[in-house]
Amino acid sequence: MTRDDDQGASAPADGDAYAAAPPATGGERLVGADADGEDTAVEAALRPKTLAEFVGQPKVREQLDLVLRAARQRGATADHVLLSGAPGLGKTTLSMIIAAEMGAPIRITSGPAIQHAGDLAAILSSLQEGEVLFLDEIHRMSRPAEEMLYMAMEDFRVDVVVGKGPGATAIPLELPPFTLVGATTRAGLLPPPLRDRFGFTAHMEFYEPAELERVVHRSAKLLEVTTDAAGAAEIAGRSRGTPRIANRLLRRVRDYAQVKADGAVTREIARQALAVYEVDERGLDRLDRSVLHALLKLFGGGPVGLSTLAVAVGEERETVEEVAEPFLVREGLLARTPRGRVGTPAAWAHLGLTPPPRPAPGAPGGQSGLFDG
Numbered sequence: 001m002t003r004d005d006d007q008g009a010s011a012p013a014d015g016d017a018y019a020a021a022p023p024a025t026g027g028e029r030l031v032g033a034d035a036d037g038e039d040t041a042v043e044a045a046l047r048p049k050t051l052a053e054f055v056g057q058p059k060v061r062e063q064l065d066l067v068l069r070a071a072r073q074r075g076a077t078a079d080h081v082l083l084s085g086a087p088g089l090g091k092t093t094l095s096m097i098i099a100a101e102m103g104a105p106i107r108i109t110s111g112p113a114i115q116h117a118g119d120l121a122a123i124l125s126s127l128q129e130g131e132v133l134f135l136d137e138i139h140r141m142s143r144p145a146e147e148m149l150y151m152a153m154e155d156f157r158v159d160v161v162v163g164k165g166p167g168a169t170a171i172p173l174e175l176p177p178f179t180l181v182g183a184t185t186r187a188g189l190l191p192p193p194l195r196d197r198f199g200f201t202a203h204m205e206f207y208e209p210a211e212l213e214r215v216v217h218r219s220a221k222l223l224e225v226t227t228d229a230a231g232a233a234e235i236a237g238r239s240r241g242t243p244r245i246a247n248r249l250l251r252r253v254r255d256y257a258q259v260k261a262d263g264a265v266t267r268e269i270a271r272q273a274l275a276v277y278e279v280d281e282r283g284l285d286r287l288d289r290s291v292l293h294a295l296l297k298l299f300g301g302g303p304v305g306l307s308t309l310a311v312a313v314g315e316e317r318e319t320v321e322e323v324a325e326p327f328l329v330r331e332g333l334l335a336r337t338p339r340g341r342v343g344t345p346a347a348w349a350h351l352g353l354t355p356p357p358r359p360a361p362g363a364p365g366g367q368s369g370l371f372d373g
């Protein structure tokens with residue numbers, strides 16, 4: 001994405017190098033959780049292959065281990081599994097692990113790829129016994145396909161409709177037992193009848209820094225990058241609780257270490273590299289910081305309406321709301337209130353700014369929040 005309208009536009013003249021530059025937009029962010037082209041290319045090599053290798057998510061691992069172990073003991077096909085969680089937390093990885101642990105082949109497809117019920121029928125009817133069907137973005141499947149899936153999940157049967165109009169007939173088709181692994185970033189969007197047909201639902205949480213350190217160490221080994229404990233910790237701390245981001249930051253730090261130093265990743269090298277890429281100690285990038293900066297410096301910490309805030313940072317409303325805010329809210333740096341966006345004390349501290357004295361109770365304040373939403 002290129003921006004041609006804001007070069008040299010009135011940047012806040014307060015010496016904050018981050019806020020003065022045009023902010024990054026969503027698609028190309030180093031700290032974005034969605035996979036970019038490079039991620040897709042290297043992720044396969046970095047994916048843990050077994051449950052034991054899978055870092056973190058102790059609850060999910062324990063529960064899933066029981067489900068799979070029990071099915072193996074019974075010589076049965078594992079129950080259907082729903083994996084829900086934010087992008088980059090390991091849903092696709094886990095689906096492959098499920099197949100590997102069951103010694104079963106895996107078929108991979110996604111909700112948007114299934115336009116018609118017939119597409120799904122074709123896939124289902126070609127499954128082998130015990131096969132794992134991975135349905136990514138399952139919340140984006142079409143309605144008729146979804147209804148076909150209900151029956152397939154429950155009775156291992158589908159009705160294939162042949163013909164159209166009054167002459168159409170439904171031909172029942174038996175399916176071999178299979179394990180459906182559904183993945184979704186939006187579990188709330190799944191219709192309850194679909195959700196209820198999964199025998200086990202795993203909610204993936206964001207990772208602790210110590211877990212991400214292990215992810216970094218593991219990936220560094222696979223990429224053959226020498227990384228010391230402090231260097232891994234530095235990268236982990238800036239990775240927003242997300243293994244995909246940790247792996248991506250590691251690759252950028254590796255580049256820096258290779259070009260500017262002897263190739264080894266240390267704390268100092270990681271710091272220097274991530275300063276170049278404008279990812280700060282908490283994993284905020286330029287867009288995040290410019291939103292916070294505007295909120296605190298221009299609007300005294302708010303409340304300020306979303307539209308006003310977006311104009312102030314020269315971004316679309318949606319970019320601020322959907323790209324920057326979720327992480328800022330999660331980090332407790334920004335609050336969404338009925339009167340507008342508010343910067344928290346942690347935000348003031350993070351930017352090294354002093355909040356203005358609080359107005360006395362009953363005093364007017366926060367005017368800017370009254371006029372937009």
Ligand SMILES: Nc1ncnc2c1ncn2[C@@H]1O[C@H](COP(=O)(O)OP(=O)(O)OP(=O)(O)O)[C@@H](O)[C@H]1O
Pocket residue numbers: 033034035042043044046047048053054055056086087088089090091092093094185215243244247
């Ligand atoms: N628990 C983990 N241990 C080690 N690496 C992990 C773990 N979880 C994820 N990763 C790494 O993070 C990357 C992204 O994981 P994955 O593709 O499974 O995420 P996802 O949840 O499917 O994301 P999306 O919602 O975008 O599809 C992979 O390269 C994988 O190697």
Ligand SMILES: [Mg+2]
Pocket residue numbers: 091092093136183
């Ligand atoms: Mg995935």
